[in-house]
Amino acid sequence: xxxxxxxxxxxxxxxxxxxxxxxxxxxxxxxxxxxxxxxxxxxxxxxxxxxxxxxxxxxxxxxxxxxxxxxxxxxxxxxxxxxxxxxxxxxxxxxxxxxxxxxxxxxxxxxxxxxxxxxxxxxxxxxxxxxxxxxxxxxxxxxxxxxxxxxxxxxxxxxxxxxxxxxxxxxxxxxxxxxxxxxxxxxxxxxxxxxxxxxxxxxxxxxxxxxxxxxxxxxxxxxxxxxxxxxxxxxxxxxxxxxxxxxxxxxxxxxxxxxxxxxxxxxxxxxxxxxxxxxxxxxxxxxxxxxxxxxxxxxxxxxxxxxxxxxxxxxxxxxxxxxxxxxxxxxxxxxxxxxxxxxxxxxxxxxxxxxxxxxxxxxxxxxxxxxxxxxxxxxxxxxxxxxxxxxxxxxxxxxxxxxxxxxxxxxx
Amino acid sequence: xxxxxxxxxxxxxxxxxxxxxxxxxxxxxxxxxxxxxxxxxxxxxxxxxxxxxxxxxxxxxxxxxxxxxxxxxxxxxxxxxxxxxxxxxxxxxxxxxxxxxxxxxxxxxxxxxxxxxxxxxxxxxxxxxxxxxxxxxxxxxxxxxxxxxxxxxxxxxxxxxxxxxxxxxxx
Numbered sequence: 376x377x378x379x380x381x382x383x384x385x386x387x388x389x390x391x392x393x394x395x396x397x398x399x400x401x402x403x404x405x406x407x408x409x410x411x412x413x414x415x416x417x418x419x420x421x422x423x424x425x426x427x428x429x430x431x432x433x434x435x436x437x438x439x440x441x442x443x444x445x446x447x448x449x450x451x452x453x454x455x456x457x458x459x460x461x462x463x464x465x466x467x468x469x470x471x472x473x474x475x476x477x478x479x480x481x482x483x484x485x486x487x488x489x490x491x492x493x494x495x496x497x498x499x500x501x502x503x504x505x506x507x508x509x510x511x512x513x514x515x516x517x518x519x520x521x522x523x524x525x526x527x528x529x530x531x532x533x534x535x536x537x538x539x540x541x542x543x544x545x546x547x548x549x550x551x552x553x554x555x556x557x558x559x560x561x562x563x564x565x566x567x568x569x570x571x572x573x574x575x576x577x578x579x580x581x582x583x584x585x586x587x588x589x590x591x592x593x594x595x596x597x598x599x600x601x602x603x604x605x606x607x608x609x610x611x612x613x614x615x616x617x618x619x620x621x622x623x624x625x626x627x628x629x630x631x632x633x634x635x636x637x638x639x640x641x642x643x644x645x646x647x648x649x650x651x652x653x654x655x656x657x658x659x660x661x662x663x664x665x666x667x668x669x670x671x672x673x674x675x676x677x678x679x680x681x682x683x684x685x686x687x688x689x690x691x692x693x694x695x696x697x698x699x700x701x702x703x704x705x706x707x708x709x710x711x712x713x714x715x716x717x718x719x720x721x722x723x724x725x726x727x728x729x730x731x732x733x734x735x736x737x738x739x740x741x742x743x744x745x746x747x748x749x750x751x752x753x754x755x756x757x758x759x760x761x762x763x764x765x766x767x768x769x770x771x772x773x774x775x776x777x778x779x780x781x782x783x784x785x786x787x
Numbered sequence: 788x789x790x791x792x793x794x795x796x797x798x799x800x801x802x803x804x805x806x807x808x809x810x811x812x813x814x815x816x817x818x819x820x821x822x823x824x825x826x827x828x829x830x831x832x833x834x835x836x837x838x839x840x841x842x843x844x845x846x847x848x849x850x851x852x853x854x855x856x857x858x859x860x861x862x863x864x865x866x867x868x869x870x871x872x873x874x875x876x877x878x879x880x881x882x883x884x885x886x887x888x889x890x891x892x893x894x895x896x897x898x899x900x901x902x903x904x905x906x907x908x909x910x911x912x913x914x915x916x917x918x919x920x921x922x923x924x925x926x927x928x929x930x931x932x933x934x935x936x937x938x939x940x941x942x943x944x945x946x947x948x949x950x951x952x953x954x955x956x957x958x
Contacts, residue, residue, distance in 0.1 A: 452814075455814070455818075514837060515837055515919055515920050515921075516837045516838055516840075516841045516920060516921065519838065519841035519842070519845065519921075520841055522841070522845055523841045523842075523844035523845040523848070524844070526844070526845055526848045526849055526852075527844070527848055529852060530821075530848075530852070533852070533855060534818075537814065552852055552855070556849060556852060556853070559849070575919065575921075576919075576921055577919075
């Protein structure tokens with residue numbers, strides 16, 4: 376092996392280890408944050424006993440779950456019952472591999488690593504020629520990879536529901552498949568508007584385009600709104616948590632699961648929340664871009680790297696907080712309302728939006744408007760008008776109606 | 788190294804395809820089918836066709852999910868049913884068709900297509916290097932073959948409308 380290849384492989388292994396450790400720690404922190412923020416919103420304390428401010432609560436829960444007895448229902452299909460938590464856990468984890476989380480880090484190294492790194496002497500001579508992109512795999516189909524892998528997440532849930540051999544679990548599994556297939560379409564359609572503007576599906580390119588002009592939340596406001604709604608449905612979070620629906624299904628597809636297997640579903644859910652938040656930040660809020668300055672786009676340096684990583688963490692954290700915030704703001708949808716929203720509102724609006732944005736982009740390019748800030752602001756004006764129409768048209772008692780009015784309509 | 792990875796994917800694809808057609812339980816069959824298609828996606832990546840690989844997973848994973856729902860809802864929760872292969876005529880026809888397919892594969896392997904029908908060596912890799920894997924497909928699909936593409940979508944639309952009409956007698 377050449378020194379360059381060895382350096383590349385070492386860096387790849389390091390990135391994988393560091394990112395997934397940080398990611399799993401992030402999941403732990405998000406679980407803690409959800410419980411504390413829920414506590415705050417409901418005017419109670421939340422877990423605050425284990426460690427400072429209860430930070431180690433998730434560790435304690437994890438240990439408890441490993442030590443607990445595992446139960447397997449008599450009616451269960453044993454192989455699939457075992458496989459289902461794994462199938463929902465792995466897609467959630469590998470999704471993160473394609474999301475860039477910082478500016479490139481300049482590393483120049485040529486020689487043998489010192490002895491205290493343990494692997495250094497084994498590797499021998501290695502060469503690393505920076506700048507190193509801060510993403511595990513910058514694959515040319517970035518976003519399609521995310522759509523493809525996240526479509527596999529539903530298998531874990533459906534198989535869990537089916538293999539448990541219990542009615543509540545089965546209902547939860549079937550509900551979730553209907554929900555996730557429906558909203559996957561809206562999610563993909565919302566993302567197409569990003570493709571139209573970025574002209575590429577690579578996430579690092581999407582960020583680069585946003586750095587040159589404006590963040591896509593301005594240029595594609597309605598697309599962002601559609602993406603957020605679909606993302607909430609895809610992650611099975613309130614107001615769309617019908618696969619779990621404690622009140623009707625006793626937590627649905629994972630009713631029969633106990634101990635660490637139950638934890639796996641939990642971890643998968645929060646991993647998905649983090650990934651979707653990171654995607655919102657990347658696609659619509661410039662990724663690791665620092666706003667109102669072009670300092671972070673110049674020659675790579677360690678300071679820029681650190682600042683952009685913190686910036687990305689802040690943006691992602693904000694959307695994670697939004698997830699929790701929404702949970703205690705909106706009540707759960709009824710299933711028919713969910714389907715109506717998905718097929719009769721989200722899909723037509725997303726389709727129409729693609730056509731409109733494509734037309735506007737075509738017109739602007741024909742008129743010879745330079746790609747840049749002005750271009751983005753024109754699109755922003757168009758989007759403001761569209762958002763006004765969308766929000767005025769949606770939920771005025773016509774599309775989503777309460778039970779009593781629905782009954783009145785059925786009777787009449 | 789690429790060859791080694793190819794053999795892994797190819798082996799998994801063949802074994803899981805075999806299991807897909809021999810399992811009695813429809814749920815197990817569907818799951819093995821997913822594994823087959825996943826390995827095929829891996830082989831597409833090795834051929835520098837990442838876009839096709841992503842579509843393979845995206846489209847087929849969704850499609851098999853629907854199949855899955857049919858199994859759960861219509862086939863008595865997917866518990867084992869009787870075999871579809873009844874009597875010797877069925878087995879004989881199956882064996883004959885299998886032999887025919889093997890012969891076709893052998894023919895493709897032995898008689899390479901003529902020179903003017905083949906792409907030059909490494910052409911696809913160079914193209915996706917220059918324009919990105921998505922542009923290679925989309926240029927051909929939406930410029931050169933736009934009308935066949937649109938006709939196919941009309942065909943699919945007709946199929947969907949037909950299915951809805953058949954399923955819902957009273958619209």
